[in-house]
Amino acid sequence: MRRLTALALLGSVLVGCGGKSAADKPAPKPAAPSKAAAAGPLGTKQQTVTPVFKRAALPKDADGDEFSEYSDESEFEGKTVALTFDADMTADQGRRALRGERFDNPTLIDALRELKVPSTVFMTGRWAEEYPDQARDIGADPLFEVANHSYSHYAFTPKCYGLPQVAKNRMLADVNRGFAAIRKSGARNVVPYFRFPGGCYDDGALRAIAPAGVTAVQWDVVGGDAFSGDPDAVAEQVLEEVKPGSVVVLHCTRSAAPVTEQALRTIVPELRDRGYRMVKVSELMKKKR
Numbered sequence: 001m002r003r004l005t006a007l008a009l010l011g012s013v014l015v016g017c018g019g020k021s022a023a024d025k026p027a028p029k030p031a032a033p034s035k036a037a038a039a040g041p042l043g044t045k046q047q048t049v050t051p052v053f054k055r056a057a058l059p060k061d062a063d064g065d066e067f068s069e070y071s072d073e074s075e076f077e078g079k080t081v082a083l084t085f086d087a088d089m090t091a092d093q094g095r096r097a098l099r100g101e102r103f104d105n106p107t108l109i110d111a112l113r114e115l116k117v118p119s120t121v122f123m124t125g126r127w128a129e130e131y132p133d134q135a136r137d138i139g140a141d142p143l144f145e146v147a148n149h150s151y152s153h154y155a156f157t158p159k160c161y162g163l164p165q166v167a168k169n170r171m172l173a174d175v176n177r178g179f180a181a182i183r184k185s186g187a188r189n190v191v192p193y194f195r196f197p198g199g200c201y202d203d204g205a206l207r208a209i210a211p212a213g214v215t216a217v218q219w220d221v222v223g224g225d226a227f228s229g230d231p232d233a234v235a236e237q238v239l240e241e242v243k244p245g246s247v248v249v250l251h252c253t254r255s256a257a258p259v260t261e262q263a264l265r266t267i268v269p270e271l272r273d274r275g276y277r278m279v280k281v282s283e284l285m286k287k288k289r
Contacts, residue, residue, distance in 0.1 A: 078244065078277065079244045079274070079275050079276045079277060080244060080245060080276065080277050080278070080279045080283065080284065081242055081244070081245070081246045081247075081248065081271060081276050081277075081278055081279070082119075082120060082246070082247045082248065082278070082279055082280060082281045082283075082284050083117060083119050083120075083248050083250065083264075083267075083278055084119065084120045084121070084122060084195075084217075084219065084247055084248060084249055084250065084281060085108070085119060085120070085121050085122070085250050085251060085252040085260075086121075086122045086149055086195065086249060086250070086251050086252065086253070087103075087104070087121055087122065087123040087124060087127040087128075087149065087251075087252040087253065088103065088124060088127065088149065088153050088197075088251065088253045088256065089103040089124050089126045089127040089130055089153060089253070090124075090126065090152060090153040090154065090163070090164070091126050091151065091152035091153070091154065092164075093126070094126075094130070097130055101255050102254040102255050103127060103130060103131075103253050103254070103255060103256075104127070104130075104131045104134055104252065104253070104254060105251075105252045105253060105254040105257070105260065105261065106134060107261050108252055108254075108260050108261040108264065109134070109137075109138060109252070111261045111264055111265065112143065112144075112264070113141070113143060115264070115265070115268045116143070117143070117264075117268055117278050118143055118144070118278055118279055118280045118283075119143070119144055119145075119278075119280065120144070120145050120146075120147055120191070120193070120217075120280050120281040120282070121138055121144055121145070121146050121147065121252060122147045122148070122149040122193075122195040122217075123135060123138075123146050123147070123148070123149055123178075123182055123187075124149045124150055124151060124152070124153045124178060124197075125148075125150070125151035125152075125177055125178035125179070125180065125181030125182060126151060126152060126153065126181070127149075128181045128182045128184070128185045128187070129181050129184075129185075132184075132185040132186070133185075135182060135185035135186070135187050136185045136186035136187055138187065139182070139185070139186065139187020139188050139189050139190060140186070140187070140188055140189070141189070142189065144189060144280075145189045145190070145191045145280050145281070145282055146182055146187045146189055146190050146191070147190075147191050147192075147193035147194065147195065147217065147281070148175060148178045148179055148182065148192075148193065148194045148195070148214065149178065149194075149195050149197065150166075150174050150175060150178050150194075150196075150197050151174045151175070151177040151178035151181060152164075152166065152174055152197075153197045154166045154174070154197060155197055155198055155200050156171055156196050156197065156200060156201055156202075156205040156208075156209075157200040157201060157202050157205060160197070160198040160200035161198045161200070163197060163198055163200075168204060168205075168208055169208075171205060171208040171209055172208055172209055172211055172212060175194060175209050175212045175214065176212060179212075191281070191282055192212075192213055192214050192215060193214060193215050193216075193217045193281060193282075194209065194212070194214040194215065194216050194217070195216070195217055195218070196216060196218075199218055199219070199249075201216065215285070217247065217281055218247070219246075219247040219248065219249040220241075220243070220246050220247055221238060221241045221242050221243075221246045221247065221248040221249070222237070222241075222249055223237065223238050223248055223249055223250040223251070223260070223263070224237045224238075225250050225251055225257040225259060225260045225263060226251055226256055226257050227256060227257070228257070228259055229258065229259060230259065231259035231260075231262035231263040231266070232263075232266070234250075234259060234260070234263035234267075235263045235266035235267050235270075238250075238263070238267050239266075239267060239270055239271070242271065242276070244276075245284065247281065247284070250263075250264075
């Protein structure tokens with residue numbers, strides 16, 4: 001039997017690829033669930049419900065067992081944090097790449113190596129096809145692990161920040177095609193984790209991809225680097241929201257997130273000064289078990 005779990009760590013899980021923009025001062029955390037505007041991957045605005053504070057039952061699989069969603073802070077010991085980077089590219093953006101738009105960010109990867117930051121890169125299959133040498137290089141470096149962010153970066157639910165939608169009967173194939181493209185690039189450190197494009201999922205999407213045997217990993221800290229031109233604001237947002245056991249979502253896409261590397265050079269030293277140890281998602285998962 002294969003299980004699919006959704007890791008929604010430590011409270012506020014924003015189901016948007018970009019989350020709120022770091023250029024906007026984060027609002028105080030509400031005492032009760034509320035809605036906050038979030039910038040989607042195409043620069044659109046959408047309302048998202050943020051709080052997730054407890055272990056929640058997800059749909060049952062074919063054997064009658066419940067999928068599990070983890071959001072209990074007590075499951076994580078020590079001051080660890082996972083910095084994750086989405087390498088986004090949709091299936092239909094090849095023409096933009098041909099015109100010179102850069103969906104990669106090699107200077108960000110160089111900075112992670114320089115700063116010695118273990119990281120998980122959630123890579124779309126289309127990104128791996130466009131930048132196979134980089135995908136192979138990232139996936140061969142023990143500092144990193146490569147996870148699946150779908151093949152197409154199309155949405156797995158309706159109304160997900162303007163993204164095109166994958167048909168339900170194609171969702172599993174899209175996940176498998178993503179893994180195939182990543183492995184074809186020569187990436188070796190590939191882990192069975194999956195991040196929904198835009199962070200958007202529902203019970204049907206979870207059931208559809210369960211046969212892939214993946215763990216769906218969300219986040220609790222939105223870096224706000226998508227479409228931001230202010231690295232200080234991105235760094236401030238991460239440092240204000242991070243907690244022990246957090247998963248931070250940032251981006252490895254130069255055209256859409258141009259200041260991530262600069263923000264990282266503030267975030268990493270400050271986290272270490274606070275006593276945090278940066279780990280890959282796989283290490284957080286070991287602590288969960």
